[in-house]
Amino acid sequence: MPVIPGFLERLAFRANLAPVAILDVHGAASLHTVALADELGVFAALHGPRTLSDLAAALACEEDALRCLLDALVAVGYVGRSGDEYWRTRTTERWLTDGGDANLAPFARFWVDVVLPYWRDHAERAVREGDPGESLYDWLGDDEAAWATTQAGFRSSASLLVDPVAEALGDVSGARVLDLGGGHGTYAVELARRGASVTLVDRSPALEPAREAAADADVDGEPGTDSDADSDADSGYDLVLLFNVLHGHSPAEAATLLDRAAAALAPGGRLAILDQFG
Ligand SMILES: C[S@@+](CC[C@H](N)C(=O)[O-])C[C@H]1O[C@@H](n2cnc3c(N)ncnc32)[C@H](O)[C@@H]1O
The missing domain is CATH 1.10.10.10 (Winged helix-like DNA-binding domain superfamily/Winged helix DNA-binding domain)
Incomplete structure (x- = not known):
């Protein structure tokens, strides 16, 4: 501490x-x-x-x-x-260990290895010009090791909230769920464990940890993964998650993501927004 x-x-x-x-x-x-x-x-x-x-x-x-x-x-x-x-x-x-309530050590490593270097290169421009020039995710590019560190950090912080958040979403058994920007797959796997059929969308370098999490999970309906973040072809979902995604985007980009989420919903479907960092 x-x-x-x-x-x-x-x-x-x-x-x-x-x-x-x-x-x-x-x-x-x-x-x-x-x-x-x-x-x-x-x-x-x-x-x-x-x-x-x-x-x-x-x-x-x-x-x-x-x-x-x-x-x-x-x-x-x-x-x-x-x-x-x-x-x-x-x-x-x-x-700070795997056997405890939550292991926040990967979150600390994400800050040291990813966030602080990104800030070092982008924060001054962001404040002077109102735009960092590139998002954290664009900056990560195809660097698999950096993506792995990043998703391990996100998974670590999600582990603090996954149970109460899943409870708050109520009965999802049989529901079609779209997890937009689902990253590491912690929420997708938990909802699948509770009987939902979950599709996880993220940028392709982020999907490997989600696939591993889905493969490791003992769930009936394994979360599917989809890297086509801009596709709006699929719809009819009972529940769309936008968890910890909006804070990383400009207002215009956030509006596009919200449109995408709304278009994916079935009539009467629900959109759930969570932001630990915004
Ligand atoms: C902070 S993480 C949140 C992961 C997970 N939803 C959670 O709450 O722990 C944000 C995720 O959104 C993804 N992301 C950001 N912009 C996206 C976009 N336009 N389309 C799809 N995924 C996006 C990132 O790759 C990253 O995995």
């Missing part, structure tokens, strides 16, 4: 007596630390207490350098330490 100021520190920041911007720097450092630890396999390897030398050997890391990383993780509460022994904390168990 990013550094949380104590009572006296909060007072000092509020009274403008201390350089509060240092917390922004610590937040950025914390994000990079978590992403690197996940990439190296630190959280998975710390399933129980381990000595530094044992861990360094297991992860093929230089011992003193690994100690720096582990101590940084201790400082932000993700790793515990006693002497030379380290373990992952309950916070990490719950939010």
Whole structure:
């Protein structure tokens, strides 16, 4: 977790007596630390207490350098330490590993490896000219590794909401569902598990993770996938999802997507819009 100021520190920041911007720097450092630890396999390897030398050997890391990383993780509460022994904390168990409630480590890696480089190249132009020049997805191009990191990040954040969102959509058994910009397929797979017949539309580089998710899922109706995002030939859907798609588009593009969604609906069908990031 990013550094949380104590009572006296909060007072000092509020009274403008201390350089509060240092917390922004610590937040950025914390994000990079978590992403690197996940990439190296630190959280998975710390399933129980381990000595530094044992861990360094297991992860093929230089011992003193690994100690720096582990101590940084201790400082932000993700790793515990006693002497030379380290373990992952309950916070990490719950939010940064696969066995917990949600694993947000891939979301941290998506920010470090994809979002921040994209911002570095596009944010200034976006603010000066009101247009970044190219969307994040155009910028990703055909880079399969970057798409995989991106979809893993989206899947990670979707895992926080998929159950309550699926509940909120009500009974979808037998319904025809179109998941526009469905990406990794988490929502499509869950609705298929609940008896819907789901078609997922996305850009083609995004579809491989969705196909894998569909293949891994034990569902009766496997979600179909369709890369033809601009096609409006198919219609008659009972439910169209536009989840976390609109925020990445200009108002004109968003209007086109909404037209596409409306045209796909059967009479009386429902359009569900969700945006965690907008
Ligand atoms: C932030 S992700 C959301 C994924 C998933 N719906 C969710 O809520 O977790 C946005 C997805 O929309 C896709 N996308 C963006 N513009 C699109 C378009 N015009 N047509 C189809 N998919 C699009 C992207 O490739 C990406 O997979």
